[in-house]
Amino acid sequence: MRANLVLLPGDGIGPEIVAEAEKVLRHIASEHGHDFEFTTGEIGGCAIDAYGDPLPDKTLDPCRNADGILLGAVGGPKWDDPNAKTRPEVGLLKIRKELGLFANLRPIKPYSALIDASPLKRSIIEGVDILFVRELTGGIYFGASRTEQIDGEEAATNEMTYRVSEVERVVRVAARAAQTRRQHLTSVDKANVLEVSRLWRRTAKSVVDKEFSELNYDVVLVDAMAMHLISRPRDFDVVVTGNLFGDILTDEGSMLPGSLGLLPSASLGEDGPGLYEPIHGSAPDIAGKGIANPLATILAAAMMLRHSLGLQTEADQIDAAVEKVLNDGHRTKDIAAGGSAINTTQMGEEVLKAL
Incomplete structure (x- = not known):
């Protein structure tokens, strides 16, 4: 080649x-x-x-x-x-x-030779094999931002925006990856608070229902996912989420193997x-x-x-x-x-x- x-x-x-x-x-x-x-x-x-x-x-x-x-x-x-x-x-x-x-x-799979380098117990880490799929060009990092004066003090605003098409395409990438692995796809959002996440949740479910119905599909709130990553990481296979949540969760997940250098x-x-x-x-x-x-x-x-x-x-x-x-x-x-x-x-x- x-x-x-x-x-x-x-x-x-x-x-x-x-x-x-x-x-x-x-x-x-x-x-x-x-x-x-x-x-x-x-x-x-x-x-x-x-x-x-x-x-x-x-x-x-x-x-x-x-x-x-x-x-x-x-x-x-x-x-x-x-x-x-x-x-x-x-x-x-x-x-x-x-x-x-x-x-x-971002694949997260600890090496057997370095299991004990993880800050978590061996019983939690062994068998972990997660693929995070993070949306990368939308969300709050690419939304409008501004600083202004409100009631005499400085204030800053960043806007989080997602279009249906942006959610659809990244969910498809994650779902196709899940098809080649353990057939399990998890979508992470904050739909109990954010309107953007409610759109994400509706769109992700629609894509999976119509195109990948054979997958075992579930949804987890981002704060719960942060806890699950350090308490039961073996339960997850492919995880798809937005730009901000993906940034934070993958950095947390990166410590499961014990070193960012791997x-x-x-x-x-x-x-x-x-x-x-x-x-x-x-x-x-x-x-x-x-x-x-x-x-x-x-x-x-x-x-x-x-x-x-x-x-x-x-x-x-x-x-x-x-x-x-x-x-x-x-x-x-x-x-x-x-x-x-x-x-x-x-x-x-x-x-x-x-x-």
Whole structure:
């Protein structure tokens, strides 16, 4: 296969972890006879420094024509001034919007070798396998916002809006995923309070009833879901929800395996390339120290092979290599639990050896 892949290392530890994932992709290409062409671009803080824009056209244009995009991380204290003209995160929101990446897939499946690294009991964590599908380009993050004076004091407003078509398409993505898994789909909302959630609930049920009636479908309020994630996470398979609730719940869920450094994500649209990234941030406190965990980014590369290129066998090989590395006892500092740790490059090398 020939494929054009865009690498967006970004800020903080992004360049270090993307470099290891690129090595894995090049190895896969070599072993399987694929031709991967790599283009590197700037996004986030580094793009602001270079171009005054967190997502310049010089970066966006190659992304539009790519077969897959691998992102490191954006942001850091250097660009945290609330009065700044723009912020690194604006680049992330913009690329999602420009490429129509409306569905964010976040798998949460603890590794058996790291069960005891979780803050939750082994009896709760064992057997957990959840796929969150978060709507990514609508809701309160993209609604109108304003600040104004009300009765002599400053007030701020953000509007949460969803159209029926936006709910339908993301529910379909989640339902199709549930068809390939355990046939169980859960929709999360706040319909007891929010009008937006009442529209979400009606629309989601309509899609499932008409198109996916074979699924075991249920609805959970977001506050209850937050509790269930830490008390009975095994009860869930595919979970679909809106942008704000998905943001919060997936970050909570990410702690089930015990480290943010092990979880990848995919952002997909109806057409065009997908965007793949680890769910952790730019970790500026450890940037440049060579101790970041590259495994989530390597797993994100596997998701890119699977979802954007249709290379299921190659993706499975990467997943198996990561699991072997962990089973063999190799650890970066974030998952070493006080024991000996290897550095970022060494962890990448262990994955290559396992492959």
